[in-house]
Amino acid sequence: MTQRRALFVIGICILTTLVAPASVAASPDGTGATTFVEGEFTNTVPVKQSSDSAYLWEAESNSLEVTFNALNESNHYKLCVQDEDGEQISCQDKSAAKGTQSVTFEYENLSAFEKSTNVTVVLWNNYPGQPEKLGTDTVNVSIIEKQGDIDSDELSNVNELSNNTSMFLMDTDKDSLEDGAEVKNYGTSPTDADTDGDNLGDAMELSNSLSPTNADTDGDGIPDGVENRLGTPPKDPTADTDNDGLNDAYEYAHDSNPVVADTDGDGLRDGLETKLGTKIDDARTTPLLLFAGGALLGVVTVGTRWVRAAEMYPSSGLLNRVMSNQKADDNAAVEPESEPRPETKPDTHQSSQRPGLSDTQEPSKPILTDEDRVVQLLRENDGWVYQSTIVESNNWSKSKVSRLLSRMCDDGTIEKISVGRQNIVAEKGSMPEGVASPLEE
Numbered sequence: 057m058t059q060r061r062a063l064f065v066i067g068i069c070i071l072t073t074l075v076a077p078a079s080v081a082a083s084p085d086g087t088g089a090t091t092f093v094e095g096e097f098t099n100t101v102p103v104k105q106s107s108d109s110a111y112l113w114e115a116e117s118n119s120l121e122v123t124f125n126a127l128n129e130s131n132h133y134k135l136c137v138q139d140e141d142g143e144q145i146s147c148q149d150k151s152a153a154k155g156t157q158s159v160t161f162e163y164e165n166l167s168a169f170e171k172s173t174n175v176t177v178v179l180w181n182n183y184p185g186q187p188e189k190l191g192t193d194t195v196n197v198s199i200i201e202k203q204g205d206i207d208s209d210e211l212s213n214v215n216e217l218s219n220n221t222s223m224f225l226m227d228t229d230k231d232s233l234e235d236g237a238e239v240k241n242y243g244t245s246p247t248d249a250d251t252d253g254d255n256l257g258d259a260m261e262l263s264n265s266l267s268p269t270n271a272d273t274d275g276d277g278i279p280d281g282v283e284n285r286l287g288t289p290p291k292d293p294t295a296d297t298d299n300d301g302l303n304d305a306y307e308y309a310h311d312s313n314p315v316v317a318d319t320d321g322d323g324l325r326d327g328l329e330t331k332l333g334t335k336i337d338d339a340r341t342t343p344l345l346l347f348a349g350g351a352l353l354g355v356v357t358v359g360t361r362w363v364r365a366a367e368m369y370p371s372s373g374l375l376n377r378v379m380s381n382q383k384a385d386d387n388a389a390v391e392p393e394s395e396p397r398p399e400t401k402p403d404t405h406q407s408s409q410r411p412g413l414s415d416t417q418e419p420s421k422p423i424l425t426d427e428d429r430v431v432q433l434l435r436e437n438d439g440w441v442y443q444s445t446i447v448e449s450n451n452w453s454k455s456k457v458s459r460l461l462s463r464m465c466d467d468g469t470i471e472k473i474s475v476g477r478q479n480i481v482a483e484k485g486s487m488p489e490g491v492a493s494p495l496e497e
Contacts, residue, residue, distance in 0.1 A: 092125040093191035095177040104222045109196040120161040124179050126152040132182040135159050140172035210236025221246045232259045244268045255281030276305040301327020312336045439486025443479035
């Protein structure tokens with residue numbers, strides 16, 4: 057058992073001896089150096105690409121800044137830059153004290169790295185006759201041309217940069233329109249799928265012959281996106297989609313629905329409500345209007361019928377009596393309060409027929425004129441009556457009768473004589489004998 061343990065310990069020691077040299081040999085440069093080295097290009101292209109690679113314009117000047125840590129107080133170093141194939145492009149010697157040091161490599165252009173995807177910086181200890189590699193750093197690069205077109209979207213690399221678009225995506229804003237076409241053909245933004253902000257994408261507007269740079273193509277005050285949502289025509293500024301008498305622009309501006317003829321559902325079309333003065337978005341205003349309108353119509357109808365009835369039947373009705381009394385009061389100054397009575401009375405036979413004529417007289421027919429009524433009354437009473445009898449029989453005012461009789465005297469239809477405080481009116485040639493001389497006008 058003791059012998060086996062001894063053999064095991066010996067084997068472990070031998071294995072440890074063999075592994076230690078192998079770890080040293082596995083260092084990247086084969087030297088076991090630990091000196092810090094870092095290289096960085098100063099003039100990079102700010103592309104929108106998540107990558108560790110530095111993008112550089114091939115035809116522009118650039119600088120490669122190299123920083124390293126000098127290990128000794130005073131030493132000689134050599135820094136070299138190599139392309140992807142290990143070919144040495146340029147070198148610089150550097151004498152430095154201990155601490156962090158920097159060296160700058162200037163390039164008029166980067167044509168020497170045109171086909172490279174990385175650039176390597178190597179730091180050497182430059183003792184005469186004893187070169188030693190102290191450290192390296194590799195910089196990932198992408199050398200690009202300004203007028204090139206990496207994504208083949210018809211927009212050059214430098215134009216993509218000025219338009220804030222991606223050199224590696226044909227459609228930066230993913231609106232189905234290529235960046236080059238948006239910039240050169242449509243005038244739209246390649247980084248905003250809705251250039252005019254009307255909630256209708258640029259591609260949709262172009263496919264419907266609308267303006268992707270004008271939020272309201274037809275200028276009616278309704279954004280294209282809203283018209284598309286409502287179903288109104290976005291290219292007709294005078295359209296009245298619901299045929300309610302109001303165009304879409306007016307309805308949109310006044311908060312009514314341009315695709316519903318009766319926005320508030322009160323049974324009245326929006327156009328009619330606007331004319332009537334009711335609110336097109338408030339159904340409560342309509343009953344009030346209808347009530348007021350109905351009441352007014354009722355008053356007008358009743359009043360019209362009343363007036364017509366009074367005109368057709370002047371000898372009857374409350375309205376006519378009221379009007380007659382009013383006219384009599386207004387003309388009291390023209391006619392005496394009572395008619396003069398004759399001093400010499402007619403014979404008893406004739407007088408006995410006078411009382412109650414207004415009570416027994418049949419109503420006049422509507423087709424008779426006022427003159428006809430007077431003549432008819434005279435003929436029914438032996439050709440003559442007192443003027444007061446005409447007033448009472450027809451329910452006329454005294455002033456009206458006076459004017460009527462004056463006209464009939466002028467045209468020779470009747471005769472009128474004043475007897476005492478009364479006026480006797482007779483048909484032409486029927487004046488009773490023995491009365492006074494004719495009335496002086």
